[in-house]
Amino acid sequence: MAGTSVSGIGSNIDTQKIVQSLVDSERAPKQTQINNQTLKATTSLSSIGKIQAALDAFRGAMDNMKTTSSFSGLSGSSSDEKVASVTIGAGAAAGNFSLLVTQLATASKISTKVFSDGASSVVNSGSVPSTLSIKQGSNTFDVSVPVGATLQQVRDSINSQYANQGLSANILTDANGSRMVLTSSTTGVGSELTLAGNTGLQTGTSILATPQNAKYTVDGVVMESKNNTIADAVSGITVKLTGVSPTPSGGGAATPATISVSADTTALKSALKGFVDTYNALIKAASAETQVTTNADGSLTAGALTGDASLRSLMSSVRTELNAMGGTGQMKSLTQFGVQTDQKTGLLSINDKVFSAAALTNGADINGIFSGDSGLLSRMKSATDTFAQKTTGVFAARSASLSDSLADLKKQQDALDARMTSLQTSLSAKYTAMDSLVAKLRAQSDSIMTTLNALNNPKDS
Incomplete structure (x- = not known):
């Protein structure tokens, strides 16, 4: 603890040690409690x-x-993982199912016109910002295109804003120039992408892929799905379609996969x-x-x-x-x-x-x-x-109460430190005054003794 140093020159007493001992003695009970x-x-x-x-x-x-559904005691398997994989859920029951996949669900993919200057082609050469609207069903994704923006910058803007909403943009470049390709992760009929707005990107677009539904049969029943993960075709079983059922090399009907759900200890x-x-x-x-x-x-x-x-x-x-x-x-x-x-x-x-x-x-x-x-x-x-x-x-609640207690103890520690600093300053001042008084008394005593010695020892005449 910082404080006034007391040397004890006048009294020849280590007053600094005395002050520190008094302060430590005063601090000890409260400090122990806080600790x-x-x-x-x-x-x-x-x-x-x-x-x-x-x-x-x-x-x-x-x-x-x-x-x-870990405790169903059932496990699912597919005879052809290249066609489908299986996950067991609540409500599943043991059994076998024939699955024939004739078509996978696909997503929309479109391309802009070709820009001869490549990815650095200026899309907005006007004097005011423009807007590119990407439409998919009832959803519209607007992209602001500032003055002087290039094809690459528009592509980056789309990905930064809408990648987590299932849209992605890439640039394809060949000898004729560059075009931006937009792809959606949303599959199924009705998920077509179209472009609108006033950027000029909406004109001259090409359809690279048309979205379609997955088509399959379960035990001969014809079904469709907008996506390739089917959670409701069979109760308690989720089937993920991964490919079309294969056909024999010599021709003939496609070979169905067998989906099996069985007890598994x-x-x-x-x-x-x-x-x-x-x-x-x-x-x-x-x-x-x-x-x-x-x-x-x-x-x-x-x-x-x-x-x-x-x-x-x-x-x-x-x-x-x-x-x-x-x-x-x-x-x-x-x-x-x-x-x-x-x-x-x-x-x-x-x-x-x-x-x-x-x-x-x-x-x-x-x-x-x-x-x-x-x-x-x-x-x-x-x-x-x-x-x-x-x-x-x-x-x-316990954690909050303990945190409050620690905060209060910190305040108590700060208060104790301040009080001990004040006490040390006060005691140091008192012992300094005492030391000065002792020094003066010793000086007076020495002077008196010198005078008395002089009186008791007169010089020879």
Whole structure:
């Protein structure tokens, strides 16, 4: 701490050390309190942040498992991945389907007229800005073309503004010059691109590709789609068309692909293991912040959240849902599928033998346990809602309170520093005055003694 130096020249006393000792003694109780409270608040805030991150990851995994229908116990495959790929969703059922693709959905592609000066050709040679309007169905994408803008600059403007809306522009150049080609990612009939406006780019356009629908048959039923990803042709199955069905080299009818949906215990166990791993990650995160450590001297150090009521409540809510019965099948609990809880750590594991036997006869029951509005995934998510809300959740409120406490402790520290600076200045002034007084008294004493010595020792006559 900065302060006035006191040398003690007059008194031969180290008054600076005395002042520092008095200041340190005055500071110590409050400083210790601030340090302890700051350390506790900082450690708790860090631990709560880790729990929040683990809880967010846990809830995100629950949502992902619901979306991907991980526990359906089904897997989909295509006999010809060059024609179609398959993704299983909610509501899928086992079965085989014949798929014949005769046409893929395509997008619109148009070209401007050729500009003989290449990509640097000036598009707007007038004295005022112009506008290029790109139309697609009911949508219009306007591009401002400033005075002196080149073909390259117009192309860059289109890509920077509308690339995320499915439009792209490129420039093709040959011996005759350059032309701008516009392509859309929107497929299907009715998605044609046209140009309008007053730039001159709208005149002389050429159609390079006309958009068309995908055409295919499922089990002989003729169907069409505006895009190549078909989510509603068969319940619970998303089919992505990747090519036209091949025809024999010698001619004849095209060969259909077979879409198969079948039971898959390997996929089911993988999904169950994914849940177990996700659950264990949350348990491990909580344990890390509540663990009591034994030190080398035998003393114990508690974790930042040891005994924390909020964390205990969270863990209790999650375990309650884990142990609850669910589903409409014969088997309604995870323990019946070999999911075991370690009584010491709380971590889950899968007994392979028990799982294999249960999945062989009642594999579909797992989906009932996990899925649906009253399934384990939804219940786990609901049970953690009050803890995980970003602004009003239990841990968010705790974090805000601890942040406020740290801010208040910072103010207390600043006030203490200011008070100690003032105290040191005051004490330094007092000891400086004392030292000056002692110096004067010593000077007077020396003068008096000199006079007395002179009187007691008269010179010989």
